[in-house]
Amino acid sequence: MMKKTFIFLYSCVVLFISVSLAVEQKKSQDFNLRIFDQHPKYNNNFEPENGVLTLNLVKSILNETSGVPELNTMSNLTTVNKNGRIYSPELFKYFFAPNTDAPDKNNSGLNYPLDITLTMNLDDKSNYFYDNQEFFPIDYKGFDENPDFRNFHDDESNSFPKPYHNYHFCAKITNSRFTYKGFETFRFIGDDDVWVFIDRKLVVDLGGLHTAQEKAVDLTKLGLVINKLYVIDFFYCERHTSRSTIRIETTIELQCPWYDYCGVCQGNGLSCCNPAKDCDDSNPCTNDYCPEPTAVFNIKNLADNCRHIDRLPTDWTIDDKCNTGKCNVTTGKFEPNITKCIAPNSCKAADHCDSGLGCIFKNLCSDVCSTGACIEGKCETKNSKICIDELDKGVEDKCYQYSCDPTVGCKKTPKCQQKSDSYNPCLVVSCDAPTGQCKNTTIPPNECNCTCNSLTKCQVRSCNSDGSCKPLPLPEIEDNNPCTIDSCDDATGTITHTPTNKCTGCSICNGVTGNCDPIDKKCDDGNRCSTDICIINKSSNFGNCSSKPTTECDKGDTCMVYSCDTEKGCLATPRVCPSKGKCQVGKCVPGKGCQYEPRVCKADAFCLIAECDETVGCIQFEKKCAPDNGRCQAGICKNATDTEEGQCDSVDFDPKPFICKTAAVVSTAVVAGVVVAGAVALGAAIFAGKKGYDAWKASQGVTMATSNANPLYESNPSGGENPIYTSPN
Numbered sequence: 001m002m003k004k005t006f007i008f009l010y011s012c013v014v015l016f017i018s019v020s021l022a023v024e025q026k027k028s029q030d031f032n033l034r035i036f037d038q039h040p041k042y043n044n045n046f047e048p049e050n051g052v053l054t055l056n057l058v059k060s061i062l063n064e065t066s067g068v069p070e071l072n073t074m075s076n077l078t079t080v081n082k083n084g085r086i087y088s089p090e091l092f093k094y095f096f097a098p099n100t101d102a103p104d105k106n107n108s109g110l111n112y113p114l115d116i117t118l119t120m121n122l123d124d125k126s127n128y129f130y131d132n133q134e135f136f137p138i139d140y141k142g143f144d145e146n147p148d149f150r151n152f153h154d155d156e157s158n159s160f161p162k163p164y165h166n167y168h169f170c171a172k173i174t175n176s177r178f179t180y181k182g183f184e185t186f187r188f189i190g191d192d193d194v195w196v197f198i199d200r201k202l203v204v205d206l207g208g209l210h211t212a213q214e215k216a217v218d219l220t221k222l223g224l225v226i227n228k229l230y231v232i233d234f235f236y237c238e239r240h241t242s243r244s245t246i247r248i249e250t251t252i253e254l255q256c257p258w259y260d261y262c263g264v265c266q267g268n269g270l271s272c273c274n275p276a277k278d279c280d281d282s283n284p285c286t287n288d289y290c291p292e293p294t295a296v297f298n299i300k301n302l303a304d305n306c307r308h309i310d311r312l313p314t315d316w317t318i319d320d321k322c323n324t325g326k327c328n329v330t331t332g333k334f335e336p337n338i339t340k341c342i343a344p345n346s347c348k349a350a351d352h353c354d355s356g357l358g359c360i361f362k363n364l365c366s367d368v369c370s371t372g373a374c375i376e377g378k379c380e381t382k383n384s385k386i387c388i389d390e391l392d393k394g395v396e397d398k399c400y401q402y403s404c405d406p407t408v409g410c411k412k413t414p415k416c417q418q419k420s421d422s423y424n425p426c427l428v429v430s431c432d433a434p435t436g437q438c439k440n441t442t443i444p445p446n447e448c449n450c451t452c453n454s455l456t457k458c459q460v461r462s463c464n465s466d467g468s469c470k471p472l473p474l475p476e477i478e479d480n481n482p483c484t485i486d487s488c489d490d491a492t493g494t495i496t497h498t499p500t501n502k503c504t505g506c507s508i509c510n511g512v513t514g515n516c517d518p519i520d521k522k523c524d525d526g527n528r529c530s531t532d533i534c535i536i537n538k539s540s541n542f543g544n545c546s547s548k549p550t551t552e553c554d555k556g557d558t559c560m561v562y563s564c565d566t567e568k569g570c571l572a573t574p575r576v577c578p579s580k581g582k583c584q585v586g587k588c589v590p591g592k593g594c595q596y597e598p599r600v601c602k603a604d605a606f607c608l609i610a611e612c613d614e615t616v617g618c619i620q621f622e623k624k625c626a627p628d629n630g631r632c633q634a635g636i637c638k639n640a641t642d643t644e645e646g647q648c649d650s651v652d653f654d655p656k657p658f659i660c661k662t663a664a665v666v667s668t669a670v671v672a673g674v675v676v677a678g679a680v681a682l683g684a685a686i687f688a689g690k691k692g693y694d695a696w697k698a699s700q701g702v703t704m705a706t707s708n709a710n711p712l713y714e715s716n717p718s719g720g721e722n723p724i725y726t727s728p729n
């Protein structure tokens with residue numbers, strides 16, 4: 001009776017003072033749930049013995065990475081898990097997370113995810129509520145698409161047969177963000193397990209198999225900050241026949257950060273896209289995927305937005321330098337294409353292919369008079385200059401001639417020496433070292449004109465000072481080369497210089513010192529990515545080629561990637577640090593290498609919030625402004641303009657929720673320029689009579705003195721609400 005009167009009077013006042021802005025309170029909001037259909041066959045935590053309400057089954061802080069609750073204990077022998085009917089604790093992680101690839105085996109944890117939306121309606125106390133005393137949202141769905149899985153329709157006694165339902169499932173909310181406005185409540189009544197986390201902290205703990213239980217949360221007691229975005233994580237399980245009830249009441253206004261193209265809050269698109277059917281490009285060389293969940297397109301063009309990613313060969317790696325085979329688009333089979341190593345010039349011959357390095361060649365420039373280098377396709381031969389380097393470390397002795405002998409290699413022969421066939425015993429030829437000039441000194445005839453009777457073919461005539469014969473070996477016999485053994489046939493006078501051949505492999509004999517020197521160039525395998533050196537075994541004088549991957553490409557900068565191309569040699573490219581997941585950005589820090597930092601997402605406008613989501617990366621969604629009085633007003637966000645900064649405003653709901661009526665009168669009175677105190681008094685008197693007016697007046701305190709566009713809404717103990725309305729809480 002009272003209520004009717006108020007409404008009548010109220011409408012008079014409204015007529016009298018007109019309201020400038022009309023914002024209607026949302027009559028309903030969606031509650032998006034991802035359901036995980038479970039089956040007792042695959043998870044024996046479902047349909048166990050009847051149980052009781054069990055507190056502390058789960059940890060009081062939500063795991064931020066996995067985003068799902070975790071059990072406090074992981075043994076099925078602890079009292080809490082026994083009471084909570086967690087028979088297989090290791091399967092708890094599949095209550096709220098997909099496990100669709102699990103094998104079709106008892107207790108494998110196999111589940112079946114489905115997305116549903118519940119609509120919550122506004123009641124007359126400004127609560128959104130969802131009430132369903134027969135909560136069976138997935139009958140005939142999930143596992144139960146298969147009739148063989150539709151068991152458990154009766155209660156245990158079987159004496160009261162009940163209709164079929166799909167009982168076993170868990171659910172979690174997906175539109176889980178909200179802007180805290182400073183007054184919200186959340187209340188749940190139902191069975192079985194319910195856990196609610198706000199800001200990752202457990203605030204509703206109704207674990208276990210139980211009959212309907214109730215728990216209310218007053219968000220003002222949680223130390224939340226007004227206008228800040230929070231996450232509410234709601235977890236619910238129906239684990240046992242034969243009842244399923246749920247009632248949720250809340251003033252929280254839920255937000256979904258993004259919808260996939262199927263319209264599912266935070267969905268992955270799979271509810272309207274089957275990759276095998278909708279994305280098949282009939283190319284057996286690609287794997288086909290549905291579009292990214294955040295892709296924006298007309299659903300009619302679904303196929304055009306599918307993703308096709310090349311399959312990788314299974315028998316060889318994608319970077320195998322010896323096999324560049326590809327997938328045959330006709331057959332879908334990988335056909336090898338073995339690299340043929342063709343020598344780039346006649347100095348090289350193909351040796352083998354290395355899967356990492358590519359072709360390796362053998363150096364054909366390996367005879368004693370080759371330097372090992374190849375110039376314009378030909379082996380470089382040792383000229384006098386190279387022999388000077390080799391024999392005398394680059395310091396030429398002008399009294400010698402340097403050359404390379406194909407049998408022994410570099411040698412030097414004296415410049416000023418008489419030839420045996422024109423040998424004149426009365427002449428001494430000497431060499432002037434600095435200039436290399438030959439000088440003849442003639443010996444007096446009595447000292448050189450002697451008679452030699454029995455010279456062999458390997459001797460030349462020479463005399464002692466007394467005129468007797470002193471036979472000398474032919475000058476060409478001695479070649480001054482320690483790498484040869486010199487000999488002369490006395491009968492024929494044939495001179496031979498036989499190489500000692502003591503230096504083998506890549507070692508060669510030094511024509512001056514007679515030592516075995518290593519020649520690295522002889523080990524060159526034609527691959528610029530290997531360092532080839534010659535190592536001599538001092539006891540055997542064998543020069544053994546050793547080939548090691550080159551290290552000279554690495555210049556030590558951690559932010560460069562050094563690589564080597566067998567033909568081009570060293571390459572350096574800046575290091576790319578790929579991002580980890582969607583929200584950790586990789587960056588190369590000199591001296592440290594790849595480092596990761598959270599991706600910063602920037603909002604495009606004042607009225608957008610940007611966040612990073614692991615599934616899709618940066619997302620932007622509508623910013624909700626907390627109004628001064630959340631029960632009676634809407635927060636209105638205004639983007640920045642050229643002249644004004646972005647801002648949040650509060651606007652009264654119209655029509656006003658019942659609990660707000662007095663306040664609304666006052667507020668509009670302010671707008672209309674009516675004396676505030678008078679209007680308030682009038683409003684309070686009209687609505688509540690003397691008692692109400694007194695109560696209201698007593699509650700005002702000093703706040704009336706504050707000058708503010710909405711004086712009643714600011715730090716008012718009764719929240720500016722109808723003073724005679726008392727909340728049921």
Ligand SMILES: *[C@@H]1O[C@H](CO)[C@@H](O)[C@H](O)[C@H]1NC(C)=O
Pocket residue numbers: 040041042106
């Ligand atoms: C699998 O579980 C079902 C009940 O869920 C049971 O009837 C069946 O015997 C089990 N099979 C095996 C191999 O344990």
Ligand SMILES: *[C@@H]1O[C@H](CO)[C@@H](O)[C@H](O)[C@H]1NC(C)=O
Pocket residue numbers: 063064065066
């Ligand atoms: C959170 O979950 C992740 C992945 O499931 C796990 O690796 C990590 O150890 C968990 N963190 C804590 C604090 O339990």
Ligand SMILES: *[C@@H]1O[C@H](CO)[C@@H](O)[C@H](O)[C@H]1NC(C)=O
Pocket residue numbers: 076077087088
């Ligand atoms: C507890 O776990 C053990 C090993 O996983 C299993 O053998 C046993 O049956 C379980 N107990 C209950 C009550 O389920």
Ligand SMILES: *[C@@H]1O[C@H](CO)[C@@H](O)[C@H](O)[C@H]1NC(C)=O
Pocket residue numbers: 328329330331335
């Ligand atoms: C792919 O395989 C088919 C059938 O074996 C063959 O005719 C065709 O030449 C192959 N295509 C290529 C590019 O190798």
Ligand SMILES: *[C@@H]1O[C@H](CO)[C@@H](O)[C@H](O)[C@H]1NC(C)=O
Pocket residue numbers: 324326337
């Ligand atoms: C095999 O690889 C070579 C060089 O990588 C390429 O030129 C040739 O076209 C390839 N052959 C086939 C059949 O793909």
Ligand SMILES: *[C@@H]1O[C@H](CO)[C@@H](O)[C@H](O)[C@H]1NC(C)=O
Pocket residue numbers: 427438439440
């Ligand atoms: C030294 O004697 C040889 C042989 O008789 C002759 O060919 C040469 O020209 C002479 N050299 C000088 C510098 O006189």
Ligand SMILES: *[C@@H]1O[C@H](CO)[C@@H](O)[C@H](O)[C@H]1NC(C)=O
Pocket residue numbers: 445449
């Ligand atoms: C050397 O001796 C021979 C005979 O004994 C003589 O014929 C010749 O003229 C002499 N030569 C010189 C340069 O004296």
Ligand SMILES: *[C@@H]1O[C@H](CO)[C@@H](O)[C@H](O)[C@H]1NC(C)=O
Pocket residue numbers: 537538539540
């Ligand atoms: C060097 O050669 C000797 C003789 O052939 C052999 O016994 C020894 O093992 C070799 N040393 C090395 C390091 O190869």
Ligand SMILES: *[C@@H]1O[C@H](CO)[C@@H](O)[C@H](O)[C@H]1NC(C)=O
Pocket residue numbers: 537542544545546
């Ligand atoms: C040459 O060196 C390799 C290792 O670098 C070794 O395995 C091989 O036995 C050596 N050959 C000789 C003859 O010393």
Ligand SMILES: *[C@@H]1O[C@H](CO)[C@@H](O)[C@H](O)[C@H]1NC(C)=O
Pocket residue numbers: 604605606607608637638639
């Ligand atoms: C603010 O601007 C963004 C970007 O232009 C737009 O998407 C959004 O809807 C605007 N919001 C309001 C409340 O005007």
